[in-house]
Every structure is written in structure tokens, then in C-alpha cells.
Amino acid sequence: MSNEKKTLLVVKDLKQHFPIKTGGLLNKKIGAIRAVDGISFEVKEGETLGIVGESGCGKSTTVRSIAQLYRPTSGDVIFEGLNLCEAKEKELVLARRNIQMIFQDPYASLDPRMTVRSIISEPLVVFNKRGLLDKKLTKLEIEEEVERLMERVGLNKAFKNRYPHEFSGGQRQRIGIARALALNPRIILADEPVSALDVSIQAQILNLLNELQKELNLTYIFIAHDLAVIQHISTRVAVMYLGKIVELADSADLYDNPAHPYTQALLSAAPIPDPEIERKRQRIILTGDVPSPDKIQPGCYFQARCPKRMPWCTCHVPPTFDLGNNHKVACWLYDEKDYSKISKEEAQADADKNKTEVK
Amino acid sequence: MKEDIKNKENAATNEFDQVVVGNSLTKDAWKRLRKNKMAVVGMVIVILYALISAFAPLLPLHDYDEIILDHQNLGPSFNKTAGELMMENKKKELYFKAWKDGSLVLTEEQSALIVSWIDESKTNSVWNLCLEEGEKQLAAGTFTWSSSDQKTLDKLQKKIDEDIFVDITKIYQGDTNLKKLDSDSLAKVYATMIGLDDTTLILEQTYKEMDAFVFNTIEMDADVKKNLSDEEKATIIDKEIEKLGDAYFEEKLAENLYGKINAQVLRDVTKILENESEEGTISFPYKDTIEVDGLTITVSSSLVNQRHYLLGTDYSGRDLLSRIIYGGQISIMIGIIGTLFSVFIGIVLGALAGYLGGKVDYIIMRIVDVMYGLPYMLIVIICMAIFGRSILNLFIALGIVSWLTIARMVRGQIMSLKNSEYVEAARSMGAKTWRIIFKHMIPNSLSIIIVYSTLRIPSFIMQESFLSFLGLGVQAPMASWGSLISNGVASMTIYPWRLIFPSIAMTLFLFAMNFFGDGLRDAFDPQSKNQL
Numbered sequence: 065m066s067n068e069k070k071t072l073l074v075v076k077d078l079k080q081h082f083p084i085k086t087g088g089l090l091n092k093k094i095g096a097i098r099a100v101d102g103i104s105f106e107v108k109e110g111e112t113l114g115i116v117g118e119s120g121c122g123k124s125t126t127v128r129s130i131a132q133l134y135r136p137t138s139g140d141v142i143f144e145g146l147n148l149c150e151a152k153e154k155e156l157v158l159a160r161r162n163i164q165m166i167f168q169d170p171y172a173s174l175d176p177r178m179t180v181r182s183i184i185s186e187p188l189v190v191f192n193k194r195g196l197l198d199k200k201l202t203k204l205e206i207e208e209e210v211e212r213l214m215e216r217v218g219l220n221k222a223f224k225n226r227y228p229h230e231f232s233g234g235q236r237q238r239i240g241i242a243r244a245l246a247l248n249p250r251i252i253l254a255d256e257p258v259s260a261l262d263v264s265i266q267a268q269i270l271n272l273l274n275e276l277q278k279e280l281n282l283t284y285i286f287i288a289h290d291l292a293v294i295q296h297i298s299t300r301v302a303v304m305y306l307g308k309i310v311e312l313a314d315s316a317d318l319y320d321n322p323a324h325p326y327t328q329a330l331l332s333a334a335p336i337p338d339p340e341i342e343r344k345r346q347r348i349i350l351t352g353d354v355p356s357p358d359k360i361q362p363g364c365y366f367q368a369r370c371p372k373r374m375p376w377c378t379c380h381v382p383p384t385f386d387l388g389n390n391h392k393v394a395c396w397l398y399d400e401k402d403y404s405k406i407s408k409e410e411a412q413a414d415a416d417k418n419k420t421e422v423k
Numbered sequence: 424m425k426e427d428i429k430n431k432e433n434a435a436t437n438e439f440d441q442v443v444v445g446n447s448l449t450k451d452a453w454k455r456l457r458k459n460k461m462a463v464v465g466m467v468i469v470i471l472y473a474l475i476s477a478f479a480p481l482l483p484l485h486d487y488d489e490i491i492l493d494h495q496n497l498g499p500s501f502n503k504t505a506g507e508l509m510m511e512n513k514k515k516e517l518y519f520k521a522w523k524d525g526s527l528v529l530t531e532e533q534s535a536l537i538v539s540w541i542d543e544s545k546t547n548s549v550w551n552l553c554l555e556e557g558e559k560q561l562a563a564g565t566f567t568w569s570s571s572d573q574k575t576l577d578k579l580q581k582k583i584d585e586d587i588f589v590d591i592t593k594i595y596q597g598d599t600n601l602k603k604l605d606s607d608s609l610a611k612v613y614a615t616m617i618g619l620d621d622t623t624l625i626l627e628q629t630y631k632e633m634d635a636f637v638f639n640t641i642e643m644d645a646d647v648k649k650n651l652s653d654e655e656k657a658t659i660i661d662k663e664i665e666k667l668g669d670a671y672f673e674e675k676l677a678e679n680l681y682g683k684i685n686a687q688v689l690r691d692v693t694k695i696l697e698n699e700s701e702e703g704t705i706s707f708p709y710k711d712t713i714e715v716d717g718l719t720i721t722v723s724s725s726l727v728n729q730r731h732y733l734l735g736t737d738y739s740g741r742d743l744l745s746r747i748i749y750g751g752q753i754s755i756m757i758g759i760i761g762t763l764f765s766v767f768i769g770i771v772l773g774a775l776a777g778y779l780g781g782k783v784d785y786i787i788m789r790i791v792d793v794m795y796g797l798p799y800m801l802i803v804i805i806c807m808a809i810f811g812r813s814i815l816n817l818f819i820a821l822g823i824v825s826w827l828t829i830a831r832m833v834r835g836q837i838m839s840l841k842n843s844e845y846v847e848a849a850r851s852m853g854a855k856t857w858r859i860i861f862k863h864m865i866p867n868s869l870s871i872i873i874v875y876s877t878l879r880i881p882s883f884i885m886q887e888s889f890l891s892f893l894g895l896g897v898q899a900p901m902a903s904w905g906s907l908i909s910n911g912v913a914s915m916t917i918y919p920w921r922l923i924f925p926s927i928a929m930t931l932f933l934f935a936m937n938f939f940g941d942g943l944r945d946a947f948d949p950q951s952k953n954q955l
């Protein structure tokens with residue numbers, strides 16, 4: 065279905081490592097947090113890519129790197145043919161017009177010292193001042209645009225002289241959405257836009273985002289850790305674990321046939337509205353801790369908690385296997401070869417052999 | 424916008440169609456501040472102090488640096504004049520002397536009491552008792568002054584009645600103000616005044632004085648200076664005068680001559696007024712112009728002993744009320760300027776450290792740490808000792824040691840704001856660094872800076888007072904609360920008002936400022952308990 069559509073954004077082997085430093089004058093680098101560790105995906109025009117994963121797995125870092133709030137350590141982010149990671153300041157600013165963000169915390173993402181009007185008009189004012197808009201806007205035109213945006217996201221335009229603290233969380237998130245829409249972007253990176261809100265208001269905001277998408281042909285990258293929310297809004301879903309994408313599939317496909325053991329565990333933990341099924345089903349309980357993201361693992365990053373771990377997994381990093389139907393998964397269970405019979409020693413010997421070959 | 428509010432259709436309404444009036448954070452803060460009674464009282468007091476200090480020259484005060492030796496250490500009084508107080512003091516002294524001679528006879532108990540008070544050095548009680556008893560006995564006729572004492576008292580009374588204080592405000596020759604004349608014309612005026620035909624003598628004398636003045640200002644080793652020969656002296660002086668420039672020299676010369684004329688005029692006018700007052704032809708306070716030696720002089724004059732000192736006087740007979748007000752001016756100024764100075768340094772360095780991070784941050788913050796470790800007052804005292812005692816040095820010394828806290832605070836604030844989502848939002852829409860700093864970071868840190876500054880002012884005043892108390896602060900004849908208090912402490916048992924009034928003035932201000940600052944802090948904190 066999405067095959068006919070144009071590819072808007074390509075992320076290739078994106079890495080974002082935050083150096084751990086000693087601090088002090090010498091400030092030696094003693095390691096790195098591998099917050100995002102080599103992820104690749106494509107986003108097609110008009111679709112919604114959901115990203116799920118537990119806290120700290122690098123979801124926010126991914127979108128911030130795409131938006132170039134952090135300069136990625138390596139890898140490419142290609143938006144409409146322009147590689148943002150190598151783009152010059154000017155090109156980047158122009159591209160920013162098309163890539164806007166909605167933030168998780170509606171309380172922290174709005175400057176408490178600014179009126180709603182100045183918050184929503186800020187992107188316009190910034191671009192207007194730099195002369196990057198198609199034509200220079202007058203104050204009045206900006207004013208009108210602000211009013212139009214406020215009405216579009218369901219805010220009373222009479223509130224434009226108010227300060228953010230006078231609004232409820234849902235209203236604030238609407239302000240944030242209006243700000244993101246101001247420059248008429250092509251793609252919106254939404255970093256958990258609803259997780260700070262009440263459930264009833266979550267639905268309102270999700271519906272608003274849906275409407276806007278249809279109306280303005282927007283593309284979303286949508287982060288959430290609530291699987292129900294992701295299912296509701298996304299066309300495709302990427303599951304992240306420890307800075308890597310472990311499974312990427314169309315939304316319906318992922319929910320029906322989760323392939324990766326991590327995804328299976330996540331889905332088994334999500335409540336099901338039908339009490340009959342809810343009672344009968346088996347939960348997969350994950351044990352163990354998430355390993356620290358500052359170490360390079362020799363094998364599968366999920367092995368410490370994986371219920372289906374094989375000896376082979378402890379020393380071989382799984383590549384991405386295509387299951388057909390756009391379903392990709394990074395797990396040795398899906399290779400053609402059956403690894404379950406291979407003993408620990410054999411696996412280790414194979415890994416050592418590979419290492420020396422590389423050397 | 425304004426039209427919206429006027430136009431009800433466009434006004435903000437809630438779901439019940441009620442118009443909702445918006446409010447800004449500042450307005451909100453103001454509302455919260457108003458609810459805090461103590462803070463409001465504090466604010467009113469602070470404003471009052473500020474007004475009094477600012478408009479001190481317009482108030483009917485005696486000059487704060489006018490020394491009247493007859494008025495030393497007069498007590499505070501609402502209704503008694505300085506003369507009456509002088510008389511009272513004299514009588515206390517004389518009655519006490521009379522008691523010691525035995526001419527004033529007191530009861531056994533009273534005498535015993537006096538002896539014990541003397542042992543405890545309760546001077547005031549002794550005097551008051553002697554005065555009280557003496558007056559009683561004088562009225563009853565059981566005590567009379569000895570003739571010498573009576574003479575002293577009469578003389579004092581005469582002095583009190585007749586002493587006049589003359590203030591020359593302006594001297595005119597025809598239509599020209601003497602202040603505007605050049606040295607030659609002034610010399611001529613002076614010559615005619617003292618009955619000389621030509622000005623050579625006067626100019627010679629003045630030049631000599633000028634030479635001495637210039638020589639005094641030259642900075643040089645004292646021993647070397649003393650042992651210079653006359654010729655050497657002359658060449659050094661000439662050189663210095665050349666360096667100072669003709670205009671400056673002329674100005675000083677004119678000043679010198681004007682001073683001479685002024686002194687002469689003062690003498691003449693005082694004589695005239697004294698005569699007239701003896702004849703009873705003028706009444707005081709007197710304000711008029713008088714013609715002397717062809718000059719028109721604007722004079723104001725009063726009977727100096729008719730003055731009222733509400734808060735008493737100090738050891739040189741200066742009005743304490745006026746000194747407290749002018750001292751407050753200086754103390755408050757030190758508080759404000761010192762705060763501005765330290766806040767400025769603190770903001771610049773703190774913002775640099777916070778925004779740039781990395782090595783700059785590390786170096787600045789280590790300097791701060793080291794300076795925190797050093798004994799703060801010691802640095803100030805050393806600075807004052809090295810650079811000399813002047814108000815400017817005081818500001819600088821206090822400023823360089825007191826930017827530390829604000830720098831840390833601003834750094835923390837900027838660092839946390841740097842990672843805040845709204846700054847990220849601004850960056851993601853392509854805002855430039857300066858826009859982020861000026862539109863987002865500074866407005867968001869301003870309230871804590873303002874609050875901190877208001878809390879900082881009292882601590883500066885305290886520090887200045889402490890330094891003045893140690894004798895390192897402002898110098899007489901200037902006053903500050905600290906120097907007044909330190910002067911007062913020296914004689915606090917005998918002249919307690921000299922300690923009490925400045926202390927009250929200062930304490931009240933510090934209290935008010937602290938309450939006001941606390942109120943501001945709560946008001947600017949939207950999460951404070953004092954919610955609307």
C-alpha cells in the first residue's frame with residue numbers, strides 16, 4: 065500500500081554516541097553512551113512511523129538526531145535528497161522548515177515568559193527575520209496566521225495573549241502542535257506527544273493529529289511507549305531496544321505476528337480489552353536488567369533477557385532478516401539456518417574465527 | 424490586543440460564556456506580592472527610605488557636616504531648643520560640682536545612691552538626680568548658686584540668646600555674581616574691601632598660597648619633600664603648575680580669592696547683624712540682602728541656639744537626624760551600586776560559563792571555588808588597605824568578592840535552560856544563539872536575579888557597616904549607618920541616642936528589605952504556597 069508513495073526521509077546507519085568524560089581540565093573521553101547505535105529506516109510520504117521501546121532505549125535521541133538537535137556521531141539522515149548530517153548551516157535551516165518537532169512535556173516545551181501568540185509565531189518570526197519565507201510577512205499577516213493556526217488546533221483565538229501556565233495540559237499540547245504547524249512542515253517528529261496527558265485528552269490530541277495528517281498530507285514519526293497509542297496512529301512500527309531497531313513492520317502485521325522475542329514480550333504485557341482472552345493468555349515476563357548502553361556487546365543485545373536465547377546469540381550480533389511483507393527483524397531465530405543445536409563451544413569458536421578473519 | 428478586550432465578541436470566554444481576563448506572570452507575581460502583608464509593609468518602608476534619601480537636599484534639615492562645637496552631644500528632644508539643652512547640661516555639671524563641694528545638700532540615701540551610681544559609672548542617673556534636686560532646692564530657696572557659677576550661667580544664657588549663625592548664599596557686585604569673575608577682578612574687589620589701592624600685594628600673597636597648595640598635592644616621599652632647597656622647590660612647583668594647565672590654575676586662584684572675600688564678608692555681615700540684634704532691630708530667622716563695601720550679599724541667619732535637634736547631635740555638634748538621612752543615602756547607594764556591580768560581573772561570567780561549558784566553564788568555576796574558600800572580609804580589608812580608603816575602592820573591593828554566588832546561580836540557570844525543551848524547540852526552528860539567549864534564557868532567569876539582588880542589598884549594607892565599624896569604610900565628615908553606629912558605640916552609656924537612632928534606622932531598613940526580598944521570591948515562584 066505504501067509502496068507507491070514517495071520516500072521522504074531515509075535514515076542510514078545512524079549513530080549517536082554521547083561521550084563520557086572525566087570532566088576537569090583534561091576532560092578525557094573515557095567511553096561513550098551508545099544512545100543510538102546504527103539504526104536504519106525509511107519514511108514514506110504521508111505515513112506514520114511509530115517508534116516504541118522502553119525508557120532509555122534511545123527513542124528521543126533518534127528523533128533529536130534526525131532534527132539535528134544533536135549532530136549525529138555517524139550515519140546519514142537524508143531528507144528529500146539532502147543529507148542533513150553534512151548540510152551547511154543555511155541548507156539545514158531551510159530543511160528545518162520542513163521538519164518540526166512536538167515535544168513530550170507540554171509544560172516544559174513552552175517558554176513560560178512568552179504569550180501564546182509569541183510562542184506560535186516564533187518560527188514564523190525567526191524565518192521571516194532571516195528572509196527564508198517565500199515572501200516577507202507583515203506583522204498583521206503573522207497575527208492572522210497565528211489566529212488561523214489556533215483555530216485549526218482547536219484553541220480559542222481570543223486566548224492568544226495568555227501565558228502557557230494559564231492552560232491545561234491538553235491545551236498546551238495544542239499550542240505546541242500549532243507551533244509545529246506554523247512553518248507548514250512536511251514531516252513532524254512527535255516525541256511522546258500524549259504520554260503526559262490524561263487518557264481522554266490523549267484521544268482528542270491523537271484525533272487532532274490524525275485529522276491534520278489527512279488534511280495537510282503530513283508525515284509523522286511518532287514516539288510512544290504505549291502500544292495501544294502506537295497501534296491507533298501508526299502505519300508502520302519500529303521497536304527499539306538499547307539503541308537498535310529490533311523489529312520493523314507494518315502496524316497490523318506487527319500486532320498480529322510479532323517476530324522478535326522482545327516485541328512478543330511487549331505485546332504480551334499490554335492489556336487486552338477482552339476479559340476472556342485477557343484471563344487466558346500467557347504473559348511473557350522479562351527478567352534481568354537492561355545492560356548499560358555504554359558497553360559494546362559481543363552478541364545479541366537482548367540476550368540477557370531473552371527467553372529464547374541460544375548459545376549462538378551470546379557471541380554473534382544478529383543482522384536484520386527480512387520476513388517478507390516489509391517485515392524486518394533482528395534475531396537469529398529467523399535465519400534460514402537453525403542455530404538451536406549449536407553448542408556454546410562451537411559458537412564461540414566460530415565467533416573467534418570471524419574475529420581473526422576480520423583482523 | 425487592546426481592541427480585543429474592548430470588543431466583547433472577540434473577548435476570551437470560557438465554556439460558560441464568561442469573559443476571562445488574562446494575566447501575565449508579572450501581574451500574577453504582583454498579586455501574590457500584594458497578598459503578603461509583611462512584604463508590602465517592607466516595600467512601603469523601602470520606598471519611603473528611598474524617597475527620603477533621594478530628596479534629602481529638599482528637606483528642611485541642618486547640614487549634615489556642619490560642626491557647631493557648642494552643640495556637642497545634645498540629647499534628642501521634641502520641644503527643647505539647643506540652647507535649653509545646653510543650659511540644662513551646664514546646670515547638671517554645676518549642680519554635681521555643688522554637691523561635691525557640699526553646697527548642695529542632699530539626703531543621706533540620695534548621696535549614697537549617687538556614690539554607688541558613680542561606682543557603676545551611671546553618669547546620666549547622677550546628673551539627672553542632681554539636676555532634679557538642685558532645681559527643687561533652688562525653687563525652695565534652700566540653695567543658691569555661688570557667684571562664680573551664677574556668672575558662668577549668665578554668660579551662657581547671654582551667649583545662647585545672642586549667638587547668631589550667618590550663612591552667605593550669594594555675593595553680587597552690581598549685577599554680576601562674584602563666582603563668575605576671574606582672578607584679577609576678584610583681586611580688585613578684595614583690595615577695595617580691605618582698603619588697598621592696588622592688587623599686587625594680594626596677588627603676591629595668593630600666589631604664595633597657591634604654590635604651597637600645589638606643593639602639598641605633589642606626591643613624593645615625605646622625607647625628600649622636607650629636605651628640598653628653595654630653588655628645587657620652586658622648579659618642582661613650576662613644573663607641576665605647567666602640568667596642571669593655565670585654566671585649572673586660574674580656577675583654583677579664583678576659588679582662593681573668592682574664599683578670602685567670603686570670609687571677609689562673613690565677618691562684616693556677622694558684625695552688622697550682631698549689632699542690629701543687640702539693638703533689637705531685626706528678628707530671627709533672618710533672610711535678606713545686605714550691602715557691604717559695594718557688594719550685595721544674600722544672607723540667611725538664625726539664632727543658632729534656637730535650633731531643634733529631634734534626634735540629638737553627635738560629638739561635633741552635628742545634627743544626628745540629618746546625618747542618619749545622609750548616611751542612609753550613602754549606605755543605600757553602596758548597597759545598590761555594589762549589588763549592580765556584583766550582579767553584572769556575576770551574570771556575565773555565569774552566563775559565559777553556563778552557555779559555553781567545557782574548559783571556560785571549568786576555569787571560571789574553579790576561580791569561583793577558590794575565591795569562596797578565601798576569607799571574604801579579609802580580602803576586602805586587604806584591598807582597602809592597599810588601594811586606600813575611598814568609596815570607589817569600597818565598591819570595587821566589595822564587588823570583586825561578591826559576584827561568586829550570583830555567577831553560580833546564573834550558570835546553573837543557563838545550564839538548565841540550555842537543555843530545556845523550549846530552548847530545544849527554538850533551536851529546532853532555526854533560531855540563532857543570540858535570539859535564544861535574549862528571548863528565552865535571560866527573561867527566564869531575570870526573576871531570580873531580581874530577587875537575589877534585593878536580598879543582596881541588605882548584605883552589602885551590613886558589610887559596609889562592618890567595614891565602617893572597623894574604620895575602613897566611609898570617612899568623616901561623610902557618614903554611613905555603619906560609621907554612625909561605630910561612633911555611637913564608643914559612648915553608648917553616656918549618649919545612648921547616638922547609638923540607638925542610627926541602629927534603629929538601619930535595622931528597620933534591613934528588615935524591610937529582607938521582607939520585601941522574601942516576598943518577591945515567593946511572588947515570582949508560581950509554585951509557592953501563596954497561590955491565588
Ligand SMILES: Nc1ncnc2c1ncn2[C@@H]1O[C@H](COP(=O)(O)OP(=O)(O)OP(=O)(O)O)[C@@H](O)[C@H]1O
Binds near residue numbers: 082119123125
Ligand atoms: N545529552 C545526553 N548526554 C548523554 N547521554 C544522553 C543524552 N541524552 C540521552 N542520553 C542517554 O541516552 C540514552 C537514551 O536516551 P533517550 O532520551 O533517547 O531515551 P528514550 O528512549 O527517549 O527514553 P524515554 O522513554 O524515557 O523518553 C539514555 O541512556 C540516556 O541516558
Ligand code: SF4
Binds near residue numbers: 370371372374382395
Ligand atoms: S538473537 Fe537470540 S538472544 Fe537475540 S532476540 Fe533472537 S533469540 Fe533472543
Ligand SMILES: [Mg+2]
Binds near residue numbers: 123124256
Ligand atoms: Mg524520550
